[in-house]
Amino acid sequence: MKTLLIAALAASLMLGSASAQTQAASQTLTRLFADERAEVYRADPLSATYAGVHDYDDRLPSATPQAQEAQAVADRGFIHRLHSIDRNALTAQEQVSYDLFDFMVGERVRFAQYNEWRLPFNSDSGFYSDLVILNQSQPLRTTHDYENYIARMNEYPRYFREQVANLRQGVHDGFTLPAEIGEGVARVIDGMHWARPEDMELWAPFANFPATVPQSDRARLTEAGRAAIANSVMPSFALFRTYFDTEYRPHMRRTIAATSLPNGRAYYADLVRYFTTLPDATPESIHRTGLAEVARIRAEMNDVMAQTHFGGTFAQFLTFLRTDPQFYPTSAQDLLGRAALITREIDGHLPQYFGHLPRTPYTVKPVPEAFAPNYTAGRYNPGPTGSAGTYWVNTYALNTRPLYALPALTAHEAAPGHHLQGAIARELVGLPDFRLNFYPNAFGEGWGLYSEHLAGEMGIYHTPYEHFGQLSYEMWRACRLVVDTGMHSMGWTRQQALDYLSANTALSTHEIQTEVDRYIGWPGQALAYKTGEMEILALRHHAEEALGSRFDIRAFHDAVLANGGVTLPVLRRQIDAYIASAQTAAH
Template sequence: MFAARCIIALSLTLSVAPAALAADITAPLVQATTPSASTALKQLFEDERAAYYRSRPMEAMNDGLAPDRVWLGTVAPEEQARRLSEDRAFLARLERMDRQALSEDERVSYDLFRFMVEQRVLLARYGEWRRPFNNDSGFYGELLFLPDMAKPRDVVGYEAYIALLNDVPRYVAEQTANMRQGLADGFTQPAEILGEVSPVIAAAVYERAEDSPLYAPFARFPESMPAAEQTRLKAAGVAALNGPVRTAYADFARFFETEYRPGATKALGASSLPDGAAYYRDLARYFTTLPDVTPEQIHQKGLEEIARIRAEMTTVMGQAGFTGSFAQFQAFLRTDPRFYPTTPEQLLREASWIAKEIDAKLPDYFGRLPRTPFTIKPVPTHLAPTYTAGRYNPGPVGAAGEYWVNTYALNTRPLYALPALTLHEAAPGHHTQGALSRELEKVPAFRLNFYPHAYGEGWGLYAEKLGVEMGVYHTPYEDFGRLSYEAWRAARLVVDTGIHSMGWSRQQARDYLTANTAMTAHEINTEVDRYISWPGQALAYKWGELKIWELRHRAEAALGDRFDVREFHDTALRHGGVTLKVLEDQVDAYIAQRSTR
């Protein structure tokens, strides 16, 4: 999955407007038959992006833009109400336009914009800003990436960065007030998982400025900066870090331990929250991008997929020459030292080797590949204990993508699962899809990193299975690792709906994943807490993957010998992130067009 730097509410888009693409963003879109409709649509898109960045300066910085004000933005309730009013106005403008008067590409942008803003309006009713974190991410961690967002390079940039540091107490105080409102309203994260979050928050409280990730810009100044300025700026930065910033983090950690944990809801599922049944239903529809799907349908599909995958796993277990039971094979995979790295470097090098092997195979499966490279890094230390096995972080605009591999608790990071993880998070999964999306030309800025979860995560899971065709899995153990990952995503359909709609306990969810995958206990515990704290997101993976395979099989059946897997993949990636409905329309159009050649 994509790395989550900010889990404030649900970010419905990761929007990018790189300065290098400014000419493309502001240029006319594909010529529409009615210029006035095209012009109005283009203006709407530009107005929405301007408003979006104005109210979210950290995202603007991360996307290579200079905010109109040096501050961290506000998340106060009145700001939430203002954003909602703004989004309703954007939707009203969109609805007044004649969609049929637009070109084909503009209609795609119209539909995606509608989905994005409609979902923001729909989910705003639940006030997710009152619990701005999940088990592995939150605003307190997002702030630690300020050096990457601000990227100070000269005296003016450093002074702005110091101003941001001095703004941290106000921002943290607003988030704390929002969480207090959540306590009063009964809209909190479940108390049962907060013991795992506490160490992450406590780790952000430092003794000395030099111990904080926020100190990084002061550890190395540009060589061109005069020594006197370096001394002055470092002193101001250290004063901010040792004073207001450290105090803000310490106060928040104290609040979390003394107020939030004791007052948090004892119930586990989202359905137990105020208006919870409707909340979870809407989350399920958002994360699958399907307007009518129900938790019951999702749960049943998960059970069916688990049964199918188990049969394949049993076959592969036989290919490995194992004669014991399924449970015994799971125990063997979880405990035999041969399957686990002994050093972080070993794990990172193995991931790098697999990634380079995949690189050589990509041209046989894709006609268009991204220009932007990616690197491989360990998950940051302050996130690692409660983080997933790996994630893709697109990073700031202009930087290489980052495939994060978790080197914490090495005895829980099986090497036999690493090919599937690399295919999913790096190439041809999230990096390929995400980088191509950022490289789109002549599209509105909101689309450059637009990320409907069912498409994005479904593509990542599709990439894992594509690795079978690509010859990436070399042993039965690696193939079993792939199937274990697929079973893990199918089990999410069962577990997520079980927790949030059917009253499952935390232990029930753990037991289900233990019985149906080869995941280690640490991974299972971390993942279950993620599903508890981020309801609905886990539904995106399998549902999206099933749709992509359905569309591929449709194209293969329709085109026969004329089917070209490179063309299919280019079609699927052509528009960047899309809803499953838009993806289906695009594949059907490709089939119709290819059939006439």
């Protein structure tokens, strides 16, 4: 009896010790996450605003090399603290947070060696993009909000000077954008020219005050806002335009491959791993996967083309789709209206495919004019935390915006794609703040492409042309695997990439040109879509095989989205856990 009592006491002490270790590890992890977010928000006030933290709404970040190095030092410290925590002492959900934090901050540490601050823009966007439409993310409900907004606009001159200095360092080091995309970039930058403050989107808050701003403050705020835009904002954009045209553009590099940059081969290899979130991914393996997918999808496209009873070749069919007026909107409002109708149709199907739906709404709006010419066909903008999202549809050059692709585009950018996934992530409770806006590209863009496939199951594609549009979009993402790796590591020219997309997709010529320029200026990012989609489809097939008749599509989708943005290795573990739980519940 005495032996039993001693054994029971020992077991109790061991359990108590384990519980104390778990609690200590959990508390240490929580402090680490809070410290990292506090540092990020302090160093990058814009990210704080987007996250709903309004302590720094009156300022812009420092873009100096010294600030970048300070962030890198802080990040190395965070990783050291993380690795000192016993992962096995954490709960299952804390282990997910541990792994995601390790990836997020670890990748910041890895890429700090490449000094990417020397190249703060690409073919369609850059450090200036959010500053053109700052009013869309800045809270503007009170007099104090307006004062913060004006103070932040008065920071533009300092911030733009720092970015120009960084670009000069990039020119000195040979770390620049390629000259072959210079024309498209120039078109965007030259468009950022305004004759007077009232012509800018930034003026909108002063043209329409909310009722919560006292009438007695409005004249003063209006005058201060006009002065900030006229004396700080507009001269800053003028400075950047002049610098780009006279100094930067003549020194853009004559090669397109990321591997031609200083330390470029290692840089591109790291970009491939970062954007796919797969530690074993290589340019060669991704290229092979792309070629196989292109061949598979081409066979499906041939089958759908036959359903249209078109009498010519595949190439002639693509020309027909690109040139026949029946496939294009008659006005910007026509395009926006059709997109809105598709969103409502999809919304009606969502309860059949998801057990949990977000509360956050979204709207359909045109891409802002300032960067529409070189922008993609559409994009989702989540907006700051707590606000409605926006599905941007590009109404520039309407004869390049095919209606047969609009259902797939809408499914990808709005619901069940980026809006649904992102809104669910932001509404999750009990998770550290960094996870609410964490966006690993392979998961987020993979989900967007998977959503195009899912829209087909919902019956959203009503004609063979719309089905072909969906397949063309899938083919487009498969081609990305081929052309991105081709241009950046295998010696492809820009023309080879243009020809490859032209021969295999129904994208318009304008879209193909802007897309290829995007891949040149943003190496690796285009690999995320197909890589992530293929993984989600493979995991769904795995779950269907394992669960048989017990497979529930709603439960599967909820499991995929339950943790917000995750890396693909973490997603695999989560779906394995979902399958095991479903199997246990069935017995």
